[in-house]
Structure formats: C-alpha cells, structure tokens
Amino acid sequence: MDNKLQIETCKNCVWQSSVFSSLTEAQLDMVSHQKKHVVYIKGSSICRQGEKITHFIYMHKGLLKLFVTSENGRDQIVRLSGPMDFIGLLNTFYEPEYGYSVTAIENSSVCLIPRELMYDLVRQNGEFGLNLLQKSSKTANDIIHQRGLIHRKNLRGRVAYVLNELAGPIYKSPKFDLPVSRREIAELIDMTTENVIRILSEFRKDRIIDISGKTINIVNTELLEKIANHG
Amino acid sequence: MDNKLQIETCKNCVWQSSVFSSLTEAQLDMVSHQKKHVVYIKGSSICRQGEKITHFIYMHKGLLKLFVTSENGRDQIVRLSGPMDFIGLLNTFYEPEYGYSVTAIENSSVCLIPRELMYDLVRQNGEFGLNLLQKSSKTANDIIHQRGLIHRKNLRGRVAYVLNELAGPIYKSPKFDLPVSRREIAELIDMTTENVIRILSEFRKDRIIDISGKTINIVNTELLEKIANHG
DNA sequence: CGCGGCTTTGATGTTCATCAAGTAAAGTGG
DNA sequence: CCACTTTACTTGATGAACATCAAAGCCGCG
Numbered sequence: 001m002d003n004k005l006q007i008e009t010c011k012n013c014v015w016q017s018s019v020f021s022s023l024t025e026a027q028l029d030m031v032s033h034q035k036k037h038v039v040y041i042k043g044s045s046i047c048r049q050g051e052k053i054t055h056f057i058y059m060h061k062g063l064l065k066l067f068v069t070s071e072n073g074r075d076q077i078v079r080l081s082g083p084m085d086f087i088g089l090l091n092t093f094y095e096p097e098y099g100y101s102v103t104a105i106e107n108s109s110v111c112l113i114p115r116e117l118m119y120d121l122v123r124q125n126g127e128f129g130l131n132l133l134q135k136s137s138k139t140a141n142d143i144i145h146q147r148g149l150i151h152r153k154n155l156r157g158r159v160a161y162v163l164n165e166l167a168g169p170i171y172k173s174p175k176f177d178l179p180v181s182r183r184e185i186a187e188l189i190d191m192t193t194e195n196v197i198r199i200l201s202e203f204r205k206d207r208i209i210d211i212s213g214k215t216i217n218i219v220n221t222e223l224l225e226k227i228a229n230h231g
Numbered sequence: 232m233d234n235k236l237q238i239e240t241c242k243n244c245v246w247q248s249s250v251f252s253s254l255t256e257a258q259l260d261m262v263s264h265q266k267k268h269v270v271y272i273k274g275s276s277i278c279r280q281g282e283k284i285t286h287f288i289y290m291h292k293g294l295l296k297l298f299v300t301s302e303n304g305r306d307q308i309v310r311l312s313g314p315m316d317f318i319g320l321l322n323t324f325y326e327p328e329y330g331y332s333v334t335a336i337e338n339s340s341v342c343l344i345p346r347e348l349m350y351d352l353v354r355q356n357g358e359f360g361l362n363l364l365q366k367s368s369k370t371a372n373d374i375i376h377q378r379g380l381i382h383r384k385n386l387r388g389r390v391a392y393v394l395n396e397l398a399g400p401i402y403k404s405p406k407f408d409l410p411v412s413r414r415e416i417a418e419l420i421d422m423t424t425e426n427v428i429r430i431l432s433e434f435r436k437d438r439i440i441d442i443s444g445k446t447i448n449i450v451n452t453e454l455l456e457k458i459a460n461h462g
Numbered sequence: 463c464g465c466g467g468c469t470t471t472g473a474t475g476t477t478c479a480t481c482a483a484g485t486a487a488a489g490t491g492g
Numbered sequence: 493c494c495a496c497t498t499t500a501c502t503t504g505a506t507g508a509a510c511a512t513c514a515a516a517g518c519c520g521c522g
Contacts, residue, residue, distance in 0.1 A: 090372050094365040122361045129360025130353045134325040140371030141321045141330055147378055
C-alpha cells in the first residue's frame, strides 16, 4: 500500500522547518541518519488510533486527515494537515498511543523521526524544545479556534468555509479537485452527508460555484466569502 | 478587585507540580524569587483576550474559566481550569497576546511566573522543556476531545455531562454550589440559556437532581450518568 | 425604591437530521 | 470483460430537536 524511499541529508532539505534551525550540525546529522523519508499514496493509512507511537511525522508535501472514531463508530475529522506540519505533536509527548488515525488524502511525502530521538533532542537542546513548544501550542490553538469558528456557523456557512479553506490556504486556486468525499466533508464540519450535498447543489444553482464530479470552481468569490463569514 | 500577597519559597510548596521536578535547586530558587503568589476572588478578571502576556499562570487552588469573545460579542467558554493547571500554555509560547480571557469563578490562588523566566528555563533545561511539552500536549488534547464529546451529545446529555463533571472531578461530591450562572453553563456546552434552565427543570421533575438556587444535589447518579453517556 | 441582570415558563418557527428511494460510479470475482 | 456488489452521490418528504421571541417573577444593588 505504501511506497517508501530514502533521500539525502536533512541539512539541505528544502522542506526544513524553522523548528530544526536550533539544532547543532551534529544533532541534525543524527536526524539525517535516523529519519526515514516516506511517500504515502492517496488513500493509504498512516497510523491508527490506539497504535503505539514509534515516530514523529513531519510533513513535506501533500495533505493528510486526522480523525477520531467515536463510540458509535462514526468518524470525525479533527484537522487537515499540510506541509510543515508535525503530526502527533499533541500526543507524542505524553501518551504512548496515537489519539487519532491519520490517512493521506493526497499523495504525501513525509519524514519519520524516531520518537526517542525527538525526546533526546529536546533534552539536549532547550532551544529546540522551545521551538517545539511554540509549534505545538500554535497547532493546538489553531484547532481549538477553528472548531469553535465552525460551530458558530450555520450549515451554509460551514460549507462555504471549507470551500474557502480549500481554494485559499490549501490549493491557492478558485478551481480545484476535492480531495475528499462528500461524507468526509460532513465529518470535518459536523453535519450530515445529505446536507453537504444539498448545500453544494444550492451553491451551484445560485451560480456561486460550478461542480463536475470532484472538481469545484468558485465563480462568485465575494458571495461565498460573505456566506462563510456571516453564516 | 484582586488581592495579592507573597508567600514562601517554591521548594516546599505543597502545590508543586511534577513539571517543576526537573529544575535544579538554583533554577527553582529563581522561580521562588521571581514568582508572585496572587489570590483572585470569585468574579475577578485575571486577563483579557488580546492583552500582552507577561506571566505564566500556575494554579494552586480554585476554579477559572477560559473564554473567547466571538465576532457577535457572545462569550464561549473553552475550558474550566483547576489546581495544577497552567493557564496560557497554549498561547504563551508562540504569541505575545492572550488568545482568551480568564476569570475566577471561585476564589483562586495562583502563582505568576514571568514569561521570560519560563523561556530561559526551557532553554537551560531540556528536561523541563520536555515536561512542559507533555503538560501542554495533554491540555490541548483534553480540550479537543472534550469539545468533540460535548458536540456529539444532545442537549440533555450535555447538561448531564457538566453536572457529572462538577460533582466528580471538580467538587467530588454529589451536592455542590454552581460556580457559574445558567448562561455560563450554556456558553460552556454550546446551547441557549433557556434550554439549560428547561433541562435542569426536567431533571428536577424527574427526580434526578434537587435544585435550590445555585445549589445542586444529584439524587439519581446512575440515571444522570446514563443520560450523559447515551445522549 | 427602581433598575438591570438572572431565572423561569410558554408559544412559535426554523433549522437540520433522519428516512426512503433511486442513480451513478467504482471496485470484485468468475 | 462482464455480471455483481458495494460505495458514493443525489433529491424529496417528514418530523424532531432546538433557537428565538415574549412575558413575568425574582433578587441584589446603588
């Protein structure tokens, strides 16, 4: 299912996060030697809720979904993660198991860094710990604020919001292919699949977007923005 | 509004968190000298969203509410914080301003530790950074999971859930005084004040709880538990 | 004493989930 | 490669859950 390959040293890695800038050359070498560069193809599972955490996941390229499976068996997507994100930052430091499952929803390129190595680096290098604290705080804060934002919106506002997120921060284009099913959109913004479809259809009828299959084209950006903000 | 007083050294502080156990004696002395012990009386404001963060807040005793004021001016409570909690852990390390306001809902005793001192301690002492990362991750994770849990419940389930939280983890007694208004309960579990009142009345009629003003007495624990879990 | 905030209950309407039923698309095994 | 099964998508009808609006009593505070 997943296709792995090694690449060169971290020192001149073009995806190097500023988090690593505080590491000494020797420390970065340790990362270079122990990390594994891995490519996950769209649809493949990266880890499952409850599994032992053995590695930190640092994202280069692609898009992942983090989701929890709740009591009744339904999934709830907590966050979409893109380049420069650390996965498991919220768990890795206090629990041995993943608190959520992670799946690639685009072909994704990541680095796996052994958990123990990360622990050692933080112990050895306080500045690095500080950087991780910053990153971790920001991630947590973003998630909490985003969830609040979504819940204050009505359904039309929520759908408009994800479309804007996809067109903006994620794909940087008004025209894009949905990386997820309608059901997954529903899981991300806490509503039913039927209503996601219904509202997408409404937006189409109102000439706010064009839809053909998975392809979305945002025609009336201003109106969509207004719905996202007001709703 | 708030009443401050200094107390003795941190070394033999009975509320000392395990987070501080990794500090050297000299480092703990620095904390002792620079920390301020402060008591906030019920109802007083500790900080406001948008203010510059100058100190870390470490809680000894009491109960605080963390809330954000949203676009439309309505408050939303993100979390209740009790003893051993760090306030601002989610913000302090990456933003100069508070992301939420904090108010004491019980008389509360806290220590204020200068932000810069915390930064220095993390830089000097990697193990301490690791401890903070653990604490910070756990806090963030708890909030995210709790919010998800609440939203998956219906209104009766949500009210039952907070009552259980108050009777259990917080007050450790089936009989307790509500530290918050009905409106604040609503803000905590994302519903309207009217419905909080309505459901509390239902619970009273169903002989699940007794109410007299702010005092709640849980009569039928098992049923309340069932409603909280099923709803 | 009167005012504003908190609490309470009832009536009304809207939003949204659920159910049902059908089409299209995509994977599966012979 | 085709029949078969499953999964995704779509639309409409229905009802339940919940927000909103309205009105009144209560309490504490200046």
